[in-house]
Amino acid sequence: MNTHSAAARKKPHHHGNLRSALVQAGIDLLEDGGLPALTLRKCAAQAGVSHAAPAHHFNGIDGLKAAIAQEAFRRFSASMLAAADTGDPSPQGRLKSICRGYLHFGQAHPALLQMIFGVTPEEMEAADTDSPGDHEKGTNAYQILSEACAPFVPAGTDPRIVEIQVWSLAHGFTLLALPGRFIEDGIDHTEALFDQVMTLLHHVGPAPSPTSP
The missing domain is CATH 1.10.357.10 (Tetracycline Repressor, domain 2)
Incomplete structure (x- = not known):
């Protein structure tokens, strides 16, 4: 098991503002791997939250892209x-x-x-x-x-x-x-x-x- 990844997932990145954390996570993914790297699931993982979390803030991947x-x-x-x-x-x-x-x-x-x-x-x-x-x-x-x-x-x-x-x-x-x-x-x-x-x-x-x- 990758303990570093597990620790990253448990880290509370959002500090009370999950939407902003997800947008920043999406930006990080974009800057590291370009548009193909941007998915809702990867964004959630990058932010250290449940994969379902983006659905509460964005209307699918297009909503995330627009917010970014x-x-x-x-x-x-x-x-x-x-x-x-x-x-x-x-x-x-x-x-x-x-x-x-x-x-x-x-x-x-x-x-x-x-x-x-x-x-x-x-x-x-x-x-x-x-x-x-x-x-x-x-x-x-x-x-x-x-x-x-x-x-x-x-x-x-x-x-x-x-x-x-x-x-x-x-x-x-x-x-x-x-x-x-x-x-x-x-x-x-x-x-x-x-x-x-x-x-x-x-x-x-x-x-x-x-x-x-």
Whole structure:
């Protein structure tokens, strides 16, 4: 018998908040083994509780995934805000820092980034939540981006144009960086390339309307 595993199962991980413990257990499974490693039974075992415990908090595996995505969004938002709070406070600097926080979250938590963008808004709303405001967690990250982009949106222009430009730049660069694509001869060039690519932020905004001849 594996005494270490038995001890782990008996350990009271949840400290009175079983739902949060199960979400954290699911996150641990994701980060260790990716989406295939996430099951309700493994999640219960990871949290050290009965295999039936997740059924009291989630509507099946989809409910667990949605709850994990909500927590992932919260941490994603925190990463962007932390980067913004410690970077250049100018509007341009804040926007770049938010993109840097986006990159750093993706590098540290690639499985959570995948989870965030793999769950639909409908699935998020379907999650069985115990905490007020949980449904709002999924909107915070975009709100942070939107507010940082606002100074660069010309009057009378749909703000989504600028927001999607910046979002595409940050998300695309992050996905390209994740496999270690920018590491050459043992040297990681990601940050240097990030700084160069982000100079494109100086040009965000809608394309000028064509002038009449």
